[in-house]
Amino acid sequence: PAMRLDVVSIFPDYLAPLELSLIGKAREDGLLDVRVHDLRDFTHDRHRTVDDTPYGGGAGMVMKPQPWSEALDHVLALDNPSGARPHLVVPGPGGQPFTQALARQLALEPWLAFACGRYEGIDERVYDHAREDLGLEVSVVSLGDYVLNGGEVAVLAMVEAIGRLVPGVIGNAESLVEESHEDGLLEYPIYTKPSSWNGREVPPVLLSGNHGAIAAWRHEQRLARTAARRPDLLHASHAGPHGDLEIS
Numbered sequence: 001p002a003m004r005l006d007v008v009s010i011f012p013d014y015l016a017p018l019e020l021s022l023i024g025k026a027r028e029d030g031l032l033d034v035r036v037h038d039l040r041d042f043t044h045d046r047h048r049t050v051d052d053t054p055y056g057g058g059a060g061m062v063m064k065p066q067p068w069s070e071a072l073d074h075v076l077a078l079d080n081p082s083g084a085r086p087h088l089v090v091p092g093p094g095g096q097p098f099t100q101a102l103a104r105q106l107a108l109e110p111w112l113a114f115a116c117g118r119y120e121g122i123d124e125r126v127y128d129h130a131r132e133d134l135g136l137e138v139s140v141v142s143l144g145d146y147v148l149n150g151g152e153v154a155v156l157a158m159v160e161a162i163g164r165l166v167p168g169v170i171g172n173a174e175s176l177v178e179e180s181h182e183d184g185l186l187e188y189p190i191y192t193k194p195s196s197w198n199g200r201e202v203p204p205v206l207l208s209g210n211h212g213a214i215a216a217w218r219h220e221q222r223l224a225r226t227a228a229r230r231p232d233l234l235h236a237s238h239a240g241p242h243g244d245l246e247i248s
């Protein structure tokens with residue numbers, strides 16, 4: 001059965017890239033069932049209002065609870081005779097970090113719903129309503145420690161990271177093995193033809209056909225790169241037989 005992904009946003013066109021390439025093909029293949037909903041379809045006033053001023057004062061606007069409540073009801077009712085429940089994922093600057101580990105966990109779920117906030121965010125009662133009245137698991141997730149204007153960009157990234165882990169979505173060609181962050185080390189340098197380009201040569205070991213030497217060189221490169229760019233990712237398990245982090 002296809003993994004179902006619902007996205008609610010005031011900018012549904014922002015999610016159009018999900019119809020392209022990889023994710024688009026997975027949709028055609030029936031592996032992913034992606035539905036995008038316009039939050040404004042769940043407003044009833046002439047101006048299709050989704051936001052209002054914050055109680056307690058402060059800058060900016062807050063997303064009103066009612067449209068979100070109706071949008072979630074619509075998502076839960078749509079093509080859902082069994083009354084199944086999605087895991088509600090809400091991007092937010094103050095959420096738990098989105099990591100490859102979290103992507104792997106979410107890729108195992110049959111149904112994810114994403115709420116894309118804008119303005120200063122969503123009225124807190126929507127989260128409480130979703131958890132307590134709709135019985136949804138709700139996770140607030142951050143893409144990183146930087147500030148976006150809304151959740152759409154985060155959802156594009158998360159859907160790509162999660163979707164590509166769903167069996168069959170990416171062929172064996174783009175293998176999932178040795179992916180960066182899969183085993184905590186960054187990836188090794190990669191090369192293709194020509195072997196000599198602009199007076200620059202491909203490391204000879206890669207042309208040697210000595211697969212043991214190639215694997216050793218690649219591991220060494222991953223350690224060196226990780227030490228240089230992401231020392232925070234290095235830990236004891238990457239130490240060599242001498243208990244040291246073998247970095248030339």
Ligand SMILES: Nc1cc(-c2ccc3ccn(Cc4ccccc4)c3c2)n[nH]1
Binds near residue numbers: 091094119121141144
């Ligand atoms: N990793 C990450 C996620 C976001 C994010 C996600 C959803 C929303 C909805 C509104 N905003 C704007 C906003 C900026 C700052 C403080 C509060 C709200 C969002 C930002 N920023 N950075």
